[in-house]
Amino acid sequence: MPAGLVISAPASGVGKTTLTLALARAWRNRGLNVQCFKSGPDYIDPAFHAAATGRASVNVDSWAMDRGGIAHLVGRGADADVVLAEGSMGLFDGVAARGVSGTGATADIAEMLGWPVLLVIDPSGQAQTAAAIAAGLRDYRPGVRLAGVVLNRVASPRHEDLVRRALDDAGIAVFGALPRHAEISLPKRHLGLVQAEEQAEIGKLIDEAARFVAEHVDLDAVLQSAAAWAPQPAANGLNVTPPGQRIALARDAAFSFVYPHMLEAWRAAGADISNFSPLADEAPDASADVCWLPGGYPELHAGKIAANARFRSGLRAFAETRPVHGECGGYMVLGTALTDADGVRHEMAGLLGLETSFAKRRMHLGYRLAELAAPMPGHRPGARLRGHEFHYSTIAAQPDTPLAVVHDATGAVIAETGSRRGNATGTFFHLIAEDR
CATH class of the missing domain: 3.40.50.300 (P-loop containing nucleotide triphosphate hydrolases)
Structure with a gap:
């Protein structure tokens, strides 16, 4: 035991x-x-x-x-x-x-x-x-x-x-x-x-x-x-739905913030995950039906991401026909531009109008409860998603249609609503689970 x-x-x-x-x-x-x-x-x-x-x-x-x-x-x-x-x-x-x-x-x-x-x-x-x-x-x-x-x-x-x-x-x-x-x-x-x-x-x-x-x-x-300790049989697992059957997942030093239980739940539900590296200038797997960009440290690699034309063009081509979702750093990369800590502006994928800046750091930290106003990969409109936000960027522009009404843990509505445009969606929070 x-x-x-x-x-x-x-x-x-x-x-x-x-x-x-x-x-x-x-x-x-x-x-x-x-x-x-x-x-x-x-x-x-x-x-x-x-x-x-x-x-x-x-x-x-x-x-x-x-x-x-x-x-x-x-x-x-x-x-x-x-x-x-x-x-x-x-x-x-x-x-x-x-x-x-x-x-x-x-x-x-x-x-x-x-x-x-x-x-x-x-x-x-x-x-x-x-x-x-x-x-x-x-x-x-x-x-x-x-x-x-x-x-x-x-x-x-x-x-x-x-x-x-x-x-x-x-x-x-x-x-x-x-x-x-x-x-x-x-x-x-x-x-x-x-x-x-x-x-x-x-x-x-x-x-x-x-x-x-x-x-x-x-x-x-x-x-x-x-x-x-004698483990008790669980009546149910986590309420986690994979965003697609075959998922192109960005994974490298700039895109690494993925909760292990999420990946396990996706696989347990029968999804296949195909990793690719934006820092190595790789495009998402063309056979995938959804692309997911997790958070990480894009601000430390913004110049390289901006210079990697194969990644950016491949991502844009993917988004013409299939959904692409970004969390936190991934959301920033789906946006128009990212300004690094030195004040240098770097062009990002341009799938969303989001512009973020690290020139004046401001910490955003806490639990988030989002009620989706529109679908995102794996989740229907009206779904209540629980997650967590932690970053130091500020929003310079967030012009697209809000993805969700987002509350902090006290119930207060916050400005980091996420965005949607065409097949692209993004959130500042990292998804942990959906309410049942």
Whole structure:
């Protein structure tokens, strides 16, 4: 029977991902099968999980998914020895208004699955106060159980001793303490970690993290703190419809933000996926019946995309007879132009009138609920789509017919409506699931 554990923290940037990867690889090195999940809308971390475990990881999200969909996804851990769910942000951080089965908080997943929480605490700039924070998290919400803590970035043995004593007085187990160790720092950029597939040395970095954590953390005690878990049969899977029977999917360093559960659901429904690389100046597969451009980092490659005539002409030819859809960065590339961070304007595909700019960065972040005013690939007018938006571009022009009425998690209508023109559609949000 698998043992389940949630890895969380009081806030972002404390070391959840590094600890998750290290534990997963360390236990895998001991011969255990480890399955990871990511709580919340993060399309980067699952690839790191897969690199550490050798098993595909997917997102589980209480705001966008119902309990049946979450049970369906976590059921893949039934044959594992250890199942780790990495949280996002702080343990109780979600949105103000409840979604399908929760607010999107990591605590929702911990309570739903009955898995205890391993807290990563960074006591930099404090000592005994770290115990007060851990105790507050332990007692904040009935139904969420704390397994214990791992301290990260402790300054000295004396510092560690002060924090350990305070946690012991609070009745909270300390499984280990990690000194600062630059060799296991994961590189970052403006949308989060540099993606796993872009890091040639990712295997060595994870190995070093596993070695370092095994030296400073009681792996056996952590494993014993996990809850025995018997996966419950899911009454239903996710409500995800493939956009077509044969999908031409843009996949490279500029187009990589795809939730793994979406691709799996498309394939499970019988769709074929044909990848192509706009950065390699490839056109979409002419035999496909729909083209999908996911998000990613087009702003870092705008000059190359603008110069790749075969890609742009092939995409325009495809759109003459078949639907093309873009999400976030893909939506920007379907537009008329993209201005990069240096203020240079680059011509894009021109299938939509959208113009975006990174010259004056402005963060757009949050859950989105869209009610379609017109069809988009795989979804009918009136469909309610749940997704997540995260980018730093501003809209210079969005002249086409709006695709949807889009609300944020509070119910407020937002300006990022998406667009449609002919066979082309686009949204700023990344689709997670459709309401039933």
